[in-house]
Amino acid sequence: FRNSILAGEWAKVEDALSTIGIRTREDMNAALFLVKRQQFLELLEARKLKHALLILQNQLSTLTTDIQQLHRLSSLLMCPSAEDLRTAAYWDGSGGRSRFLVLESLQGYISPGTMVPVHRMETLFGQALAYQCEVCKYHVRPANQGLYVDHTCPTSVFPQELQFNLKGHQDEVWYVAFSPDGRYLASGSRDKTCIIWSMDDFSIAHRLTGHEDEVAYIAWSPNSKYIVSASSDRTLRLWDVEAGANLQLFTGHDETVTSCKWLGTNDRFISGGLDHKIIIWNTNGTIIKQISSPRVHDLAVSADCSLLLVADEKTDIHAYDLATLTFMYSLNEPTEVMSMALSADARHCITGLRNGELHMWDLDARARVREFSGHAQGQYVIRCTFAGLDDRLVATGSEDGLLFVWNRNTGQLLARLRGHTKTINVCTWSDQAAALATASDDKTICIWPAFHGAPSHRSDPKAGPADSNEPEEISDDEEEEEEEDDDDDKSMGSAARSSAASLDMAF
Secondary structure, three states, X not given: XXXXXXXXXXXXXXXXXXXXOXXXXXXXXXXXXXXXXXXXXXHHHOOOXXXXXXXXXXXXXXXXXXXXXXXXXXXHHHOOOXXXXXXXXXXXXXXXXXXXXXXXXXXXXXXXXXOOOOOHHHHHHXXXXXXXXXXXXXXXXXXXXXXXXXXXXXXXXXXXXXXXXXXXXXXXXXXXXXXXXXXXXXXXXXXOOEEEEEOOOOOEEEEEOOXXXXXXXXXXXXXXXXXXXXXOOOEXXXXXXXXXXXXEEEEOOOOOEEEEEEOOOOOEEEEEEOOOXXXXXXXXXXXXXXEEOOXXXXXXXXXXXXXXXXXXXXXXXXXXXXXXOEEEEEEEOOOOEEXXXXXXXXXXXXXXXXXXXXEEEEOOOOEEEEEEEOOXXXXXXXXXXXXXXXXXXXXXXXXXXXXXXXXXXXXXXXXXXXXXXXXXXXXXXXXXXXXXXXXXXXXXXXXXXXXXXXXXXXXXXXXXXXXXXXXXXXXXXXXXXXXXXXXXXXOOOOOOOEOOOOOOOOO
């Protein structure tokens, strides 16, 4: 049967179909249609137009009710040459792969017990590798060692040593994000500035000024050329990364803007704030659409821009159809949701809760499937993230200055990494940079490479030493004095991360 198809012996193929065990008349008609369509196209290619017309009229027309498809096939009779036919039909001809594709399509109607599916061995190998990646404890590098040994990522490739401690902000660093191409890192601070860091040498490429209050969130455009910054000054700003220039100011929110995300293209993004508004913007400054919503703590958008998740200031995650901004469903948590992250495939999200727990949700089942705990979180927003290849890790900061990393599938705590001396506000991962980045109240950013042997010889006078694994020692008196200063600052209305102190604060 297989050889008959590849040889174009269509009469033998048709006889075999009647005895091969296709169960229903509907499936038989569909299988015959695939065969007769290929035969029709090959007759047209050979310029046997009368024979092709007979097959169209007497056989293909009896096997389908799709009139439009029959009209498309009949229009091919007008093609003046075989070359025009192949172009019009999006078909590579009898000498190409078309017969093999027919064989693949027919496989869907034939029992695997009768004919081994095409690429079955390749499929089994792929499943074996996928399973090995699934159970890999530290999955941060591709399974590229072949089939002779099982895939496993050794501890030596797991982010566990501090590579650089970046110093450039004058106050607490509240947000940090890698560019999609991994070339840059953007940070936003309580000092009202954004910094663009080069990942080549960890130098400051640009310091962006213009906001009148804290920068709480940053989002990179898909092409890595622009960032949008969201601030407690109730505005957003669009920046050209290469030029370090402010391109546009966005005014439409009445309270702190807490989150923003690009919408698949480089000319639209969405923002949410504490003013009960979700706004879709054009980069020219115009509002495309606006809806009322709960007060927004965080936003997440799926890669295909079909799903919008909104974490409110209470205990709920609200799901919207992003195309229409219509509400779909809610997920309820036992305590206040401080942050949220969506997996790349949009099948899972993790929520960071005020009680110091992370929860992972299966969005298809709308069920909580795993919990992660051990870190310290209470008063402040700490933004969690998926990390590692295929989002196999979960990471978050802690109010004790530690970075926690878990295996997503098992919930096992893999590491508690020390590099900061105060609360870690956000952590983010980049496949392209193969690193985790964390930002802290200690005014610094830490870079944690996934592969030991990643460039650690690079240095910059503004960056801390690569071997600064441990935090700087602080005397009890100095620590107590700094904590008193921090408490005084964070009790003020401008301290937008204390969600409990006032509803008018930033988060």
